[in-house]
Amino acid sequence: METQVNMRRAPVIISVFDLEAKKHGSMEDYALHLSRSLKVRGWKSILVFVRGVTPEIRKVLSEAGAVVEVIPKGGQPGCYVGLLRVLWKYRGDIVHYHFLEHFSLLPILGLLPRPRLQIFTDHFRQPQPIGWLTRSQCIVWDRLVFGTLGIRILAVSAHIKNTLVDCYRMKPRRITVIPNGVSLERFKPGHSGLHNEICNEFGVPSNTALIISASNLRPEKGIADLLTAAETVVAEKPNTLFLVVGEGAERQALLERTAEKGLQKFVRFTGSRSDVHRLMAAGDVVVAPSAWQEPAGLVVIEGMAAGRPVVATRVGGIPEYVEDGVTGILVEAHAPQQFAGALLRLLNAPAEAEAMGRAGRARVEARFSMERWVHDTERVYETVLTSELKPAPDNQTRNGPGSEMTA
Template sequence: MKKILFIVPSLRLAGAETQAVDLVNAIDPAFATKTLFTFEKDLSQLARVDRGQIEVLNVPRKSRFDLSMCDHIARLIDERGIDLVHCTMQFALLMGWIGARRSRKRPPLVCAIHITRNKDLKTELQDVLLYQWLLRSCRKLIFVCDAQRRHWLGKFHGLKRAAEVVHNGVDLQHFDADRLRPEGACFRQQHGIPASATVFCCVAGFRSEKGHAHLLRAFSEVLRQQPQSWLVLAGDGPARAEAQAIVHERGMASRVLFTGALSDVRALLAAANVKVLASTAVETFSVAMLEAMAMGLPVISTDIGGAAEAVIDGRTGLLVPCADEEALARAMLELVADPERTAVWGAAARALVAERYTREGMVERTMDVLREAMRA
């Protein structure tokens, strides 16, 4: 039996980490024994990990430049006889590459990349000066959508040899709107949201690239024309204070709800009518987007990363340019004005996820890539 070491920086509540936990949980234990290694302190999703079949090790780094966990990785590789190291995101690859180089066994590396457009020049330079060379050393590179693969190969043609596409996927049975309708009704009741209100929701960490400021300014125009609308923001992070200040300045406190980070977003999704994704950078193929679609919600998204591969404009939602607050407001108003079309698009969204973006499909395709990496 093969032995695979999965390296994820943290288990925070975010899309890449959620996808990684889903993947490790779902890979057949008859295919490989699984060890999950993290090196940041945030273990918010630890309870989601199937500890009965997965060994979890957390070795928090002591400082930004602490590389001592690489020695732990090297020992793990040699002591467990690891056949493959799977890294989620570039920084995990750096730790995995150093650890593998320090081991006697030196297993092949696979890296799953979850970023497309970088948020600033610094991270772009890191790709150019460091990460592209580490990525070239990988046996396989996993991109989570077609647009992301085209973007990276456009920047670094030398990655083509190893590049594979495995779309993110979600568990349709877990995200079942019909079964969760009572929870949605309860969510509205608990927060004083009328049953007749149109509820937009955004599930995202409060970071600048998630576009909360753009979304809130667009929503202020929606409220001016459709005052019965609500916006629910789930998540936490450094940009939350700025978002709350915008809500206060524009007098929207009675229609904008901050829930904080939610360990389970299904009640919110069951309560909502439309999912909004306003990201301006980093976003590639949002797991939160797929979860909402699986719950039968149409999605309004900025045209970023591979969003257009799931948000089929005029069929499962609407696409708008990044940071275009007027276009975002128009899209939101379009769906407020036509609840019947909103429901039809929501049904089409779930059907598309069932056809192309299930967790089972993601796991099966990933296992094929891992088999190939271990055979090469």
């Protein structure tokens, strides 16, 4: 970067994640790459996990130069006390929150040890009731928080930014769109024998087409629609296996629906897997049948990085990542027959599928790499550490992935 931060001591960046770091997922990769990069700069990285961290992940992050703190979620009051303790202990120059509902942090925002910048990365923003607050009250609450505390927002898609501007009336100049990224080292095209290895693992012939889904098993992820689409696909292509990776509240209901449809031979629920990157690289198609306004969808980036064509729903921020007809096929949500048609098109045209996979890999390398994600985040850090927020033109209300921060 051209700008240098002039401070008496190394800047301290505190990143707070409301997740349990128990696998090498993309968010854990992000924390790892960010910590390594900050260490090179001579900055200090403090990683706070609200739900826990495994010894293995803690070791990897510590070796990257990060200080790792854990706050047991428990009751909300205990979470507040634990987070306040960490903030007072390290007195960060920037506190960057991920996956935390804005309203739940209000009790601590006014109790920080000294004035500092608060940044939220908005991975999800849909107006909805929280606890005893109604949907409308939550909107008013968030408007108050972000309008009075000088908080900056990093949105993972223009869809999220537009929601924040249109629904929450947040100032566009306080929002920067920084798309998600994935590790190009972990998610990459597989070797020639990987497909056969995965087929052998699941006891199917090597000529079986593998359709890969990876998500939390919740209604909004659209797995029920995927099962309906699977009926149509296997009727025409019986040598097809759907691998559904993940856990969640809907697992049992989905297992029962699979049995009702007689799809046990064609659909396998694998549970959580630490090697989802291998499954994607071995697969023929990666799918994301989301039924809600998905803010971005890491799975579509991971699938493209693995060199696989993607079939996904045209919802939320997904169209900003998947180029329809080039890196995959987009269909409407809750349209399983459209979804089945897209899958059959790719299974019946392997050359087209391979071309989409190559285009997807190139797109991720150019726009959605982990290095780019970390670089853009650091650029925001450096900007806010060296300058005050300046007024932006009123017409700056829509920005796509990678848009610059107005500062």
